[in-house]
């Protein structure tokens with residue numbers, strides 16, 4: 001067993017995180033042991049600590065967007081060697097035999113236990129034994145993951161602390177944007193300019209999107225940055241007149257906010273047969289909305305949750321090729337500093353990383 005130091009909560013009632021020591025199994029089969037160099041603090045880490053999805057296992061060690069160095073190999077590893085620099089995202093395993101896995105969507109695994117998350121275990125536990133599997137996330141000294149679920153970071157890649165969030169915020173927004181097949185005639189709205197939003201904006205711009213509107217509830221703070229990252233328009237989503245001004249004018253919307261919101265004002269900005277993809281929200285909308293809002297214009301409303309391994313690989317390649325890396329704030333791997341970052345993330349006092357509160361240097 002590998003004795004590992006991490007940060008997290010021992011019980012659901014623990015209000016702040018503390019240092020924890022736990023054990024991981026030595027790498028077996030195709031598993032790699034990876035020493036974590038940097039790991040992001042994402043909104044979903046906070047949700048997990050608070051057991052907001054009722055799936056949290058304790059002790060809970062968050063962390064699911066990390067960059068690390070391979071330190072040890074299971075006997076069947078073929079793709080990696082010690083010293084390789086790699087990235088790991090939310091997805092750490094899946095059944096690999098269901099039709100979703102067969103089509104390359106391990107994140108949508110339909111196996112009995114669903115996809116396995118780096119910072120928790122099985123997402124949809126099918127039985128009591130699976131529900132006990134606690135994978136312990138990457139706010140820790142090292143993780144052990146099968147090579148199939150690890151992404152190689154090209155040698156010589158700098159600013160690894162800025163690469164880490166690509167494995168969550170980057171891949172989560174990459175898939176939904178790619179599926180829209182954006183081009184110069186596309187008019188796209190992006191809701192939110194936090195971690196995922198500011199990456200989505202830059203990716204959409206590089207994909208050749210004709211016109212991009214950023215919707216934000218903090219226009220005075222976000223306008224300049226949004227324009228700098230490539231937005232054509234910044235709209236205050238709390239301003240009914242501004243929202244009305246966009247009536248039936250957009251082809252697509254990508255929502256990147258993890259908190260409950262009212263979809264109706266946004267749906268009304270979509271043209272007929274337009275599509276709104278809602279990622280990051282893993283709970284109810286703020287209110288029940290009337291299906292008439294969809295029906296009247298033949299609209300599509302989609303959900304999206306993390307990305308497949310192939311999508312993660314593609315999003316990293318695209319971000320590195322186009323120099324799209326998140327703005328980050330590096331904090332020390334120390335309980336006080338992490339608790340402070342969590343507190344700031346909760347009140348959205350983080351310029352771009354509202355969803356990615358900071359990077360923990362481990």
Ligand SMILES: [Zn+2]
Pocket residue numbers: 042043044045064065168169
């Ligand atoms: Zn995340």
Ligand SMILES: [Zn+2]
Pocket residue numbers: 094095096097098099100101102106108109110111
């Ligand atoms: Zn599967």
